[in-house]
Amino acid sequence: MRPKALYVETVIRTDLDTLWQHTQDPALHRRWDLRFADISPIDGHFRYTSRFLGVTVTGVGTSAASCTWPDGSRTSVLRFASADPLSLISAGAGFWRYTPLGDGVRFVTGFDYGTRWGRSGQLADRVFRPVFGWLTAWSFDRLRLWLETGTPPEEQALTAPSAARCVRTRPRDRADSQVGAPA
Template sequence: MRPKPLYVETVIRTDLDTLWHHTQDPALHRRWDLRFTEIRPLDGLDGHFRYASRFLGVTVEGIGVSVASRDWPDGGRTSVLRFASADPLSLISAGAGFWRYTPVPGGVRFVTGFDYGTRWGRFGQLADRVFRPVFGWMTAWSFDRLRLWLETGVPPEAQPLTAPSAARCVRTRPRARVTAGASS
């Protein structure tokens, strides 16, 4: 059975441009996102970046590229990216995802959805059964850390590790709404 893509959603009491800036600027992004210890643009390659993650003394690197962004009639925005790692220590071989920013009363609904393929054959698939939920939790915790930063002004480095909570984020994609008169 194929694992489900990861999904995280939260509402942040800020404006779309501020949220966009804090998520699209690599120097700001790495400050709030637990998944990355480094994110830096690649010289001469617009939209390309190198990322690194360090866990238990092991550093894994990869490359990402912002492949598209779009403004929506509702005032929202979407950013789409692809990522890959040739690092043999990386469980993730390649993947893709999106960030969707939708203005709502009192703030911006910030959503991500992403999926990836694994390496190491059957062992990688089994390891992903543990890794994927942890990676989803890290994403949600990071979204809440960003929320706290933008809503309170307390920078991520000054927040106690117990301040952000993954539980404050939605982690299951909502089912499609059924319209009146439609049959299921």
Template sequence: MRPKALYVETVIRTDLDTLWRHTQDPALHRRWDLRFADISTVAGHDGHFRYASRFLGVTVTGVGVSAASRTWPDGSRTSVLRFASADPLSLISAGAGFWRYTPVGDGVRFVTGFDYGTRWGRFGQRADRVFRPLFGWMTAWSFDRLRLWLETGTPPEDQLLTAPSAARCGRTRPRAEVVAR
């Protein structure tokens, strides 16, 4: 049985351009996203980036590309990316995902959905049963850090190691929101 793709959403009381900048600029992105120890652009290659993740003292590296971005007639935006790691220590071999930004009454609904393949055969599949929920939780916690930063001005580095809304990461994509664009 294939594991479920990860899906996290929140509403952030900010404008779309500010949220876009804090998620698309690697220098800002790495400050709030707990999944990455570093994110940097690849010189001379628009949309390409390198990343490093540190988990339980192990650092793994990978590359990614912002494959597409689009502004929709309703004012929402979508950013699509692909990522991969040739690092033999990385459980994740390759994956893809999206960020969707939808203006709502008092802010922006910020949604991500992503999935990835694992390496190491059956051992990797079993390890992913533990890693995937943890990765989802880290994504939700990261979204909350970003939300608190943009709503209160408290930099992620100064926030307590609690995330009041991170419990949301256990949710799967709501059926009512599965809409083909």
């Protein structure tokens, strides 16, 4: 059975352009996203470095597409891969969707990836994938706190952001498909 793609959603009380800048600019992105120790642009792509449980891995990514929709929302599509033999993730793809609301922006990501190391990698992913989803949600809340309160990520207590404030189930997988602001 194939594992479910990761999904994280939150509402951030800011304008779309500010949120877009903080997610698309590598220098700003690496400040709030716990999944990445570094993100550096290189020739229309970017190189990322992640540190997880004392293991450092590198990979590359590219923005595959971005679109502004007639309703004012935006979508950014990303592809990523790692040739690093220490990386559980071999390659993947995902999206960020930004939907303006009356008092903020609904910010959503969905992504999936393939693993390496055969059956061992599939077993390791049973532990890694939920942790990676939690890290994504925690990071989204860290970004939310930065943009709503002005407190830079480096000055936030580690207990200030909470993955629990983010929705982690796709609307079609939820009984209640109405999503409001996080608590």
